[in-house]
Amino acid sequence: MKAAVLHNFGVPLSLEQVTDPVIGTGEVLVDVVAAPVLSYTDEVLSGARRYLLPTPVVPGAGAIGRVRAVGPDATRLQPGDWVFCDPTVRSRDGATTPDITLQAASARGEGGQKLQRYFRDGTFAEKVRVPTENAAPIGTIAPAEAGRWCAVGTLLIAYGGLLAMDFRPGETLLVSAATGNFGSATVALAMAMGARCVVAPGRNGTVLDDLRRRFGERLVPVQLTSNAAADTRAMQEAAPGPIDAVMDFLPPSVGAAVARAAIMTLRQGGRAVLTGGVGMLGGEDLSLPYPWIMRNLITVRGQWMYDTAAIPGLVGLVRSGLLDLGHWAVTAFPLTGANDAVAHAAANAGPFKLTVLKP
Missing domain, CATH: 3.40.50.720 (NAD(P)-binding Rossmann-like Domain)
Structure with missing residues (x-):
């Protein structure tokens, strides 16, 4: 698959052909349809934010996509389902105080960094591997609306x-x-x-x-x-x-x-x-x-990030019409324009503006 790769902080992203992710038990493979480019992505990639992020890495925190394959323990997700790829990855062996990593962005503590080394690559790619619980169903949408649904991450x-x-x-x-x-x-x-x-x-x-x-x-x-x-x-x-x-x-x-x-x-x-x-x-x-x-x-x-249980509630607010995603204006770039997208996001930060990659 194609992906935008960061080899070292402070250098441009490189568009490359990389190996497709391979999933196992407890994991889902998602075809990325739209990935948000946060306004401060340039600060992360330059190293200015001092985020703990090992390189080389495929950046990109979160996405809207469609399930391509599920692990053997998935009971409800099906190939073709539209999902929000939640970048907040939590360890499964720390129920009360789980270690947390923001996939392809940052990590909290030694345990979070260990988790990060496994779920390190993000959504600036044609496909992404996420934990099963991080592929959150959003219901059927028109492909053209995937970019606007990226507002869900914010x-x-x-x-x-x-x-x-x-x-x-x-x-x-x-x-x-x-x-x-x-x-x-x-x-x-x-x-x-x-x-x-x-x-x-x-x-x-x-x-x-x-x-x-x-x-x-x-x-x-x-x-x-x-x-x-x-x-x-x-x-x-x-x-x-x-x-x-x-x-x-x-x-x-x-x-x-x-x-x-x-x-x-x-x-x-x-x-x-x-x-x-x-x-x-x-x-x-x-x-x-x-x-x-x-x-x-x-x-x-x-409060850092959110609990997984928040996602269905937020999707419900959108589906009910109480929360209008139409407020957000979307500027989309192809994967080949990843560096342009990062620059655009930094220059166009502000309310109700979305910059997205569409692999």
Whole structure:
């Protein structure tokens, strides 16, 4: 099969003929129809993100495809089924604390790296091998829609955070980094899940205006300044009532003060979920006040990726019509244009934009 191969960090991808993956028990072989190219893929491939990723490797985290073959223990999946290839691979011998690798992207800890060495190659290829549980059925779709369904990969990360905070219909959610790729996906999901209001702070007025146009009066934009205390007050005053929950999707380039200003908007009993990258490249700690957390019964938790059980729920939101994938504009590249796709994704990062490879 053909695949785009990264031989070393900092060098372009090389289109090559490689050996087809061979599956065994507990594995599925999928024909890749569309693979998302994340906006920061260039940072991963250059080594700037410092992800633990052995080379040579076929990059590409996640895809929409059709099952080509299943292992002998598969009882429901059939060749031809449309599936989302979930890149979050978990060890099967650690039920309570599984080791995790993001296939062809990164790994967590020594166990995750061991898992990665086996499931190392990703979806910038004509075929990909995934664990059986990572081939999640999405139902029949038109092949032309495969690119837009790649939005599921971004949406699942946002959905995992909303499930982690037990977000409920009628609540007010503040999305820190609402003008970014993951933040805007969180906005769309919260609206689909019945939010009373979504407070969307950001510095990009054009994007804030676009969010308001898409989602109407339940979307409340807030223009941020460089004054954390003033920003906290502005976000609280913009909301129609107390802020029940905060989702933080700020990237590594943003300082902790911005995250702290958003979290400090919470009502008594409020919840904050941290899903971004603040501090990953250095900088100050989050430093939330102990007395404020304790006296106001605040819950702060981290969430990395999502549980497998989240996938059917998200697919159900799409199938019901509550969540409209039509928000996403897709730019597709053939596998021969993998390097162009990576550059395009970096230059066109932002809400509701998808760059995909179509092998």
